Amino acid sequence: MNRTWWSEARLILIAIPIVLWTVIPIYHLLVLSISDKEAMLAGQLWPDKPTLQNFEIVFGQKHYYLRDFWRQFANSAFVALATGVITLTIATFAAFSISRLKAPGGRMIMNLALATYLIPAAFLAIPMYKTMGNYGLLNTQASLILAMVALASPYAIWVLKQASDKLPVELDEAARIDGASTMQLFRLVYVPLMAPSLVAIGIYALLLAWNEYLYAFLLLSSEKDVPLAVALGLFLGADDSPWTVLMATGFIYALPPAAIYYTFRKYMVSGLTAGAVKS
Amino acid sequence: MSISATLPETDVVEGSPAKPWNSNGWVWAVALLVPYVLIFAGFVAYPVMYGLYLGSSLKSYQELFADPAFATAVWNTVLFLGLAVNLKFLLALGLSGFFAQDRWWVRILLVLFILPWAVPSIPTILSFRFMLGTEYGMINTQLFKWFQIDGPDWLNKPSLGFASACMVHIWKSLPFWTLILLTGRLAIAKDLYEAASVDGASRMQQFRHITWPSIATLYLTSTILSTIWTLGDFNSVYLLTGGGPGDKTHVLATLGIRYLRIDKLDLGIAAIITAMPLVLPLVYFMVKRLSRGPEDT
Numbered sequence: 001m002n003r004t005w006w007s008e009a010r011l012i013l014i015a016i017p018i019v020l021w022t023v024i025p026i027y028h029l030l031v032l033s034i035s036d037k038e039a040m041l042a043g044q045l046w047p048d049k050p051t052l053q054n055f056e057i058v059f060g061q062k063h064y065y066l067r068d069f070w071r072q073f074a075n076s077a078f079v080a081l082a083t084g085v086i087t088l089t090i091a092t093f094a095a096f097s098i099s100r101l102k103a104p105g106g107r108m109i110m111n112l113a114l115a116t117y118l119i120p121a122a123f124l125a126i127p128m129y130k131t132m133g134n135y136g137l138l139n140t141q142a143s144l145i146l147a148m149v150a151l152a153s154p155y156a157i158w159v160l161k162q163a164s165d166k167l168p169v170e171l172d173e174a175a176r177i178d179g180a181s182t183m184q185l186f187r188l189v190y191v192p193l194m195a196p197s198l199v200a201i202g203i204y205a206l207l208l209a210w211n212e213y214l215y216a217f218l219l220l221s222s223e224k225d226v227p228l229a230v231a232l233g234l235f236l237g238a239d240d241s242p243w244t245v246l247m248a249t250g251f252i253y254a255l256p257p258a259a260i261y262y263t264f265r266k267y268m269v270s271g272l273t274a275g276a277v278k279s
Numbered sequence: 280m281s282i283s284a285t286l287p288e289t290d291v292v293e294g295s296p297a298k299p300w301n302s303n304g305w306v307w308a309v310a311l312l313v314p315y316v317l318i319f320a321g322f323v324a325y326p327v328m329y330g331l332y333l334g335s336s337l338k339s340y341q342e343l344f345a346d347p348a349f350a351t352a353v354w355n356t357v358l359f360l361g362l363a364v365n366l367k368f369l370l371a372l373g374l375s376g377f378f379a380q381d382r383w384w385v386r387i388l389l390v391l392f393i394l395p396w397a398v399p400s401i402p403t404i405l406s407f408r409f410m411l412g413t414e415y416g417m418i419n420t421q422l423f424k425w426f427q428i429d430g431p432d433w434l435n436k437p438s439l440g441f442a443s444a445c446m447v448h449i450w451k452s453l454p455f456w457t458l459i460l461l462t463g464r465l466a467i468a469k470d471l472y473e474a475a476s477v478d479g480a481s482r483m484q485q486f487r488h489i490t491w492p493s494i495a496t497l498y499l500t501s502t503i504l505s506t507i508w509t510l511g512d513f514n515s516v517y518l519l520t521g522g523g524p525g526d527k528t529h530v531l532a533t534l535g536i537r538y539l540r541i542d543k544l545d546l547g548i549a550a551i552i553t554a555m556p557l558v559l560p561l562v563y564f565m566v567k568r569l570s571r572g573p574e575d576t
């Protein structure tokens with residue numbers, strides 16, 4: 001009895017720093033977003049007069065840095081959705097082809113994709129920037145979407161291939177005996193069975209694109225084209241940055257991915273961490 | 280010829296099961312791979328080749344090595360990988376043990392603990408940036424309020440600025456790796472621990488003889504993966520310190536982008552290519568590991 005009491009207390013003692021460590025930066029973001037300028041400069045733990053004024057400024061686009069807020073929000077959403085849909089399509093085709101149809105050269109393509117997945121994206125950014133210039137795609141959202149698809153699909157293919165390798169071969173054989181064509185097999189057997197992994201992968205690509213900063217900042221320059229992530233960085237250019245408004249914008253920007261992540265947490269954790277590293 | 284004609288049935292069994300269907304399937308197999316191959320060729324292979332071509336001039340390396348910011352960035356990168364990654368993994372190993380405890384409130388805590396990973400990094404890094412501000416930042420203001428001491432100049436001193444970037448990096452990626460190690464721990468059969476505690480094994484002994492042998496490979500693979508990715512962590516440094524003050528907190532990833540911004544693209548490429556002797560062997564090793572089917576592991 002004594003021992004369990006002691007071990008509970010010890011667990012709680014460990015839990016306190018974990019909570020503080022995790023929460024402080026996010027709490028700080030929230031506090032600033034509801035602070036006025038004075039409270040911000042005073043570094044208060046909780047503002048004397050909490051205010052929603054910063055959010056009003058953001059939603060009403062009432063600040064120089066926010067004059068295109070809604071447009072940038074839409075840009076983020078568009079780039080994320082497009083990346084999600086295109087990555088999912090390409091990766092599902094590729095995984096089906098490699099895993100179920102045993103495409104010639106499939107193994108080599110899988111290895112190339114894996115290598116792409118492993119190479120740090122920031123390292124590919126400079127040559128990618130140059131390449132987009134050569135293609136004449138610089139400063140178009142297409143360049144960002146294509147770059148994100150190129151970065152997201154390797155992992156997508158790998159996870160989907162792992163998942164589809166687990167489906168029994170007998171399913172394909174049964175479908176063939178029933179006279180299903182390849183595409184019928186894909187549509188009627190493969191996609192429905194793979195649905196949970198497909199959801200996880202679609203969301204993975206979508207969040208990757210929504211959260212991306214570096215590529216967006218390199219490939220796009222017009223303030224009307226950039227997604228919110230880049231718009232947030234632009235605030236730093238000011239000498240007297242309006243941090244309270246910046247944090248309110250940051251909070252709004254962080255909300256959709258966090259909500260999506262937590263809604264689909266079950267899929268994400270089992271679908272992605274299981275695939276991420278195999279023991 | 281005559282042999283294959285007399286043994287048609289074995290032929291079917293030995294090859295792919297459904298022969299007539301197969302020729303059609305082969306066409307589809309190739310067709311469905313085409314989209315990815317095009318993306319790969321256009322936006323991975325071509326940029327990589329082009330980058331290698333741009334980085335093939337010896338002159339840019341001479342210029343790069345002469346830039347004091349480069350030596351600093353290399354050293355910072357070594358610290359980033361050597362210290363930040365290992366510290367992160369020691370923490371993740373410990374925390375995964377904590378989160379493996381079967382309590383309702385620990386499970387709730389885990390949901391909270393994932394937050395840094397679930398939210399985009401830009402707003403939280405910027406939040407850190409303001410929090411660590413010398414004059415108005417919450418940390419220094421509170422330090423002054425409670426202890427009447429002037430807090431340090433967090434982001435304007437190279438050593439502290441870089442340490443802060445390491446901290447931000449750990450804050451952001453710790454949850455992910457803790458989850459991975461937790462998955463590894465939870466896969467260990469419970470009765471091993473039960474048997475061990477019946478035999479009177481201490482917690483330390485249980486860790487050494489049960490937990491560690493089961494997750495050592497996972498720990499190593501994860502550390503290597505994280506090392507490669509940490510090399511590409513641009514945001515934690517760039518958005519926190521911008522590489523400053525005086526270009527003293529750059530890592531290779533941010534230095535490369537800095538060169539690009541000042542129109543010295545070939546130097547940027549060269550800076551990245553200097554990391555390849557480390558990256559390529561690790562990538563090769565990981566591709567070999569990860570491409571093995573589940574049955575081989």
